[in-house]
Amino acid sequence: MEQATVLVRDLKVRRGRKTVFDGIGFEIPRGEVTGLLGPSGCGKTTLLRAIVGVQAGVQGELQVLGESAGSRSLRTRVAYATQAASVYDDLSVRQNLAFFARALGAPRGDEDRVIDLVGLRDQAKQRVEALSGGQRNRVSLAAALLGSPELIVLDEPTVGLDPVLRAELWALFRKLASEGATLIVSSHVMDEALHCDRLLLLREGEIVADTTPSNLLESTGERDPEAAFLAVIAGAGSGAAMPGHPRHAGEVAS
Numbered sequence: 415m416e417q418a419t420v421l422v423r424d425l426k427v428r429r430g431r432k433t434v435f436d437g438i439g440f441e442i443p444r445g446e447v448t449g450l451l452g453p454s455g456c457g458k459t460t461l462l463r464a465i466v467g468v469q470a471g472v473q474g475e476l477q478v479l480g481e482s483a484g485s486r487s488l489r490t491r492v493a494y495a496t497q498a499a500s501v502y503d504d505l506s507v508r509q510n511l512a513f514f515a516r517a518l519g520a521p522r523g524d525e526d527r528v529i530d531l532v533g534l535r536d537q538a539k540q541r542v543e544a545l546s547g548g549q550r551n552r553v554s555l556a557a558a559l560l561g562s563p564e565l566i567v568l569d570e571p572t573v574g575l576d577p578v579l580r581a582e583l584w585a586l587f588r589k590l591a592s593e594g595a596t597l598i599v600s601s602h603v604m605d606e607a608l609h610c611d612r613l614l615l616l617r618e619g620e621i622v623a624d625t626t627p628s629n630l631l632e633s634t635g636e637r638d639p640e641a642a643f644l645a646v647i648a649g650a651g652s653g654a655a656m657p658g659h660p661r662h663a664g665e666v667a668s
């Protein structure tokens with residue numbers, strides 16, 4: 415069997431006094447878009463931070479592309495775009511990306527490739543401070559795509575975007591996956607589930623479903639992901655999803 419891009423076993427994470435995860439496990443296959451979905455505060459950002467190796471207080475097994483999460487050798491193979499755009503306001507879009515490209519050792523001219531990918535060619539010469547919030551976030555996303563990383567981790571990349579831009583970004587994520595990249599995309603908007611190949615549904619630090627969009631709808635008998643998520647939660651509340659119980663591909667707590 416092909417090695418999973420991300421393999422998590424008995425993961426425990428403490429943040430301050432709070433236990434955010436108390437023994438979760440799952441695998442993320444290569445070349446797919448996995449949606450990490452769940453309500454605000456359920457642990458999405460904490461899990462993404464653990465996967466990219468920047469979260470403190472982590473215990474358990476966490477393998478990324480065959481290495482321990484956060485290993486030095488993963489620096490250029492794994493990209494992470496946080497919720498808050500981390501870009502320089504007083505530089506233009508192209509200057510920002512040229513700077514990050516040099517820092518990463520990305521190929522010459524890679525900034526223009528990623529500017530085109532995120533649809534910011536017309537804004538390339540504009541200073542970031544003059545962009546809209548959604549455009550700023552796309553600069554951050556473009557930075558994550560520099561150097562063609564194998565694993566791309568995106569924390570709520572579509573938040574605050576209009577429906578047209580959202581659809582364009584999901585089309586981009588699908589294109590990157592079709593070219594072989596593995597994407598993990600978090601969202602608290604359940605409708606975004608339908609764009610993903612796989613879903614990890616989180617609630618209060620527990621994986622309540624590790625499934626596909628079609629299995630989620632089929633197993634709950636619901637038509638839309640929001641209702642399906644609520645049905646899964648209702649099932650979890652009845653004791654079907656035990657805390658820390660490792661779930662298998664396609665399994666839904668119901």
Ligand SMILES: Nc1ncnc2c1ncn2[C@@H]1O[C@H](COP(=O)(O)OP(=O)(O)OP(=O)(O)O)[C@@H](O)[C@H]1O
Pocket residue numbers: 429430431432434452453454455456457458459460461602
């Ligand atoms: N620095 C911190 N110290 C202590 N607890 C924290 C810290 N950051 C987050 N938490 C707690 O950890 C839990 C998970 O937070 P996390 O940010 O991972 O959730 P999330 O699903 O990404 O939420 P959102 O969708 O609102 O970004 C929450 O209960 C939160 O209060």
